[in-house]
Amino acid sequence: MSTVETKNKETRGFQSEVKQLLHLMIHSLYSNKEIFLRELISNASDAADKLRFQALSNSELYQGDADLGVKLSFDEKNNTLTVSDNGIGMTRDDVIEHLGTIAKSGTKEFFAKLSEEQSKDSQLIGQFGVGFYSAFIVADAVTVRTRAAGVASDQAVQWHSAGEGDYTIEDITKETRGTDIVLHMREEGKEFLSEWRLRDVISKYSDHIGIPVSIWTLERDEEGKETDQGKWEQINKAQALWTRNKSDIKDEEYQEFYKHVSHDFADPLVWSHNRVEGKNDYTSLLYIPAKAPWDMMNRDHKSGLKLYVQRVFIMDDAEQFMPSYLRFVRGLIDSNDLPLNVSREILQDNKVTQSLRGACTKRVLTMLERMAKNDEEKYQSFWKEFGLVLKEGPAEDMSNKEKVAGLLRFASTEVDSSEQTISLASYVERMKEGQDKIYYLTADSYAAAKKSPHLEQFKAKGIEVVLMYDRIDEWLMNYLTEFDGKQFQSITKAGLDLSKFEGEEEKEKQKETEEEFKSVVERTQTYLGDRVKEVRTTFKLANTPAVVVTDDFEMGTNGQASRSGRSGSTRSEVHFRD
C-alpha cells in the first residue's frame, strides 16, 4: 500500500474505524462545528503539559526557553487557519499511531452500534470523543507539521490528508519545536477566518486552559483600516481553572473545563471543587458526567483522574485516586505532597495516595447523596447511566458500604414499574409494625420477579418486597447483608415465618387446614421420594398451587436455575397452597 519516495514520503490508508469516524463526524456534527477549535486547542494544551512533564526528568527538552502557548492565525487568501503549539510534538511513529488509527479497544463494536442508531449519532460520537479528527468538520484537507521535543530540525514530519481513505507522510525541516495544524477550510468553515469569530470561540473554550492562547491581529491605521503590521494578542485568561477561587468561577467555565478534561460533548451533571490544606495539601475538581462513556463496561476502560503535582501535569487516567465502582468520575487532583517524579508504581502503595483516594471517594459519595436529596430527577438520570457500576460498591468498598447502599435504587412492589426508583431508606420507612427485615427477591427480569409466586403471601399481608432483576444483583446481595441495622432476607428461602403479621383467628384456621392436608402431603412426599427434602403445607401462596423453595444456606432459586439448571432440586421442599 505504501510507496516510498524522496523525503521518505509514503501514502498510507486510514484504519477502517478512522474512515467511519471521519464520515460520521462530518455528517453529524456540522451543526456544532466550532467544537473543532476546542479539540485542537485542548490537544495543544495537553502537548504543553506533556513537554513540561518530560522535562522534569530530561531538562534538555525544555528549559523555560519560551513560554508555552497556542497561536492561531488565518490566511483569507489561501483559505487556511493554522493552530500552532510549541509543546511535545510528534515523531514519525507517533504521527502514524495517533493520526491514522484509533487505539481504543472496542472501537469496532462502537461503530457497529452507531450505524444502527443513526439518529443518536452526534450524541454518541460526543461520548466517544472525536479529538484531532474534528478538524475535518470544517476543513476539506488538513496538513500537520510537527517536530518532537529533543529532535533535530530536519527530523520533523509532515502529515497531509483530505480526510478520505488515506494520508501522506514525509520528512520535512521545521525550525521550531511543536506542532502546526493547517486547516484548508471548506465553504462551511470560512466563517472562522475572522478575528472576531476566533476571539469569540477562543474565549468560550479556552479561558480555563493554563497556557496563553493568542491570535495574530493586524494593526489598524488611523482610519481603522487593517495594515500589514500585526502582533500576537492573548485572548484567554490562561489561568488553570482549578487554581482560581471557587467564587470567581462561573458554572459555564466549570462546564467548559469538564469538556476539556473528559473529551465529552455534554455538560456534566454535577461537580465538586475543593482546596484542602492541613495534613494533606491538595485541590480536587471532580465531575459526574451526564452520560456513561461508550466503553465504561469494557475491561480496559481508561478511568481515573488527571494527576497534577504542584500544578505540573503528571499523568492522565490516574486510577489510584478512585475506587473502580466510581470509575465514571472525571476531573483532576493537584497534590502538593507527592513528589514531582511520582510514577504509577510509586502511587500504588503510597500513604498520600491512599489518603487522597479516601477523601475523593467520600467527596463523590457526598455529592451523590446531595443530588439524590435535592434533585430526584437528576439523580434518576444518574442512576440510569451509572447504577450498575455503583452496585459494585458494597463488594469493593467495605468502609463506605452503608453510604453506597443508601445510594442504591431498586424496583419494588410499592410501585408498579420496572424503573429503579426505590431507596432502601424509603423502604425502611414504610416497614410494617414488627417488621425487622428488608425482604427482597432476585429474578432474571422484572417481569419474572413480578410473576413470582413467592410474592403472594407478602402481597396478602401488605409487606413490600424489593425486586431485583439486574444480573449483578444476586452477587451484590452476597455483600449487602444489612442496611440501617435491618437484615436483608430473600423471600425465596425456606422457613420464612410471617406469622407475626397474622391475627389469632388466621392462625387457628391454618392449623385446621394443615390437618386437612396431612394425607395429601404424605402422599406427595412418598411420590416425590428422594427428589425433595420435605413437602409441607404452606400459607404463603394465594393463586399458585405449589412452589419450590431452598434452605437458607443455599443459593436462591434464581441463581440455581440460571447457573446449574434444577440440579439442586433434590434439596428443595415443595410447599402446597391450602
Ligand code: ADP
Ligand atoms: P485524544 O486527544 O483524545 O488522545 P486525538 O485524536 O485528539 O485524541 O489525538 C490523538 C493523539 O495525537 C493525542 O493523544 C496525542 O498523542 C497526539 N496529538 C494530537 N494533537 C497533538 C499536538 N498538538 N501535539 C502533540 N501531540 C498531539
